[in-house]
Amino acid sequence: MLATAPTPARTPPTDDAPTTTAETAMNRPVAASLIGLAALCAAAVAAEDVTSLRGHAVTDGADDALNKPTLAVPGGFDVAWEEQPPMIPHPIDNYSIDLRQNGCLKCHSPATFETAKAPKYTDTHRIDRDGNQLDGLAPRRYFCTQCHAPQAGAMPLVENVFGKR
Known part of the structure; x- marks a missing residue:
């Protein structure tokens, strides 16, 4: 009988890391979407403090322009x-x-x-x-x-x- 090299023991997959390239490829769009959503939320919060050349919030007195x-x-x-x-x-x-x-x-x-x-x-x-x-x-x-x-x-x-x- 021929002696063969022992095969290395495989470590079992853990729940926190993807095990295949397909899983990694599926997680990338999800991660990108979450990052984009976070950026949009941050921009919306920052936009609340925008002031106009009149010196107050852009939406304050918006109806006055119509009058x-x-x-x-x-x-x-x-x-x-x-x-x-x-x-x-x-x-x-x-x-x-x-x-x-x-x-x-x-x-x-x-x-x-x-x-x-x-x-x-x-x-x-x-x-x-x-x-x-x-x-x-x-x-x-x-x-x-x-x-x-x-x-x-x-x-x-x-x-x-x-x-x-």
């Missing part, structure tokens, strides 16, 4: 750069802009702008996304408040230095 009076400026506002969309110089609280109607077109359409003494929307508002000139307002320009916004009577929190450098 600022909209400025009515005859002739409109000055623009800050050459191709800036004009700001809306009047309140639009009662205007409806949805798929069926656009309250802005009551005064700013080619058919009504003269009698309303309002500026007509420019020809650039008649160009579709493919560059074709349309007879009427292009669908991508239909929702005016995507680019144009009414201005509130609020003091700026920081100086606007755009274009001054």
Whole structure:
């Protein structure tokens, strides 16, 4: 009979360590998820102490912004750069802009702008996304408040230095 080398005794697996590479691979996403969850919780706790330029918590007085009076400026506002969309110089609280109607077109359409003494929307508002000139307002320009916004009577929190450098 041939003598063979004794096989080393295997230690039994313990409950606190994975025994196979499959178990290790399964535990990695779980550990990464737990670390990510802990980071998100820490960020949420840190965000509670954020203050604004006004000097108090961001959420304090958030409803006050809705109560600022909209400025009515005859002739409109000055623009800050050459191709800036004009700001809306009047309140639009009662205007409806949805798929069926656009309250802005009551005064700013080619058919009504003269009698309303309002500026007509420019020809650039008649160009579709493919560059074709349309007879009427292009669908991508239909929702005016995507680019144009009414201005509130609020003091700026920081100086606007755009274009001054």
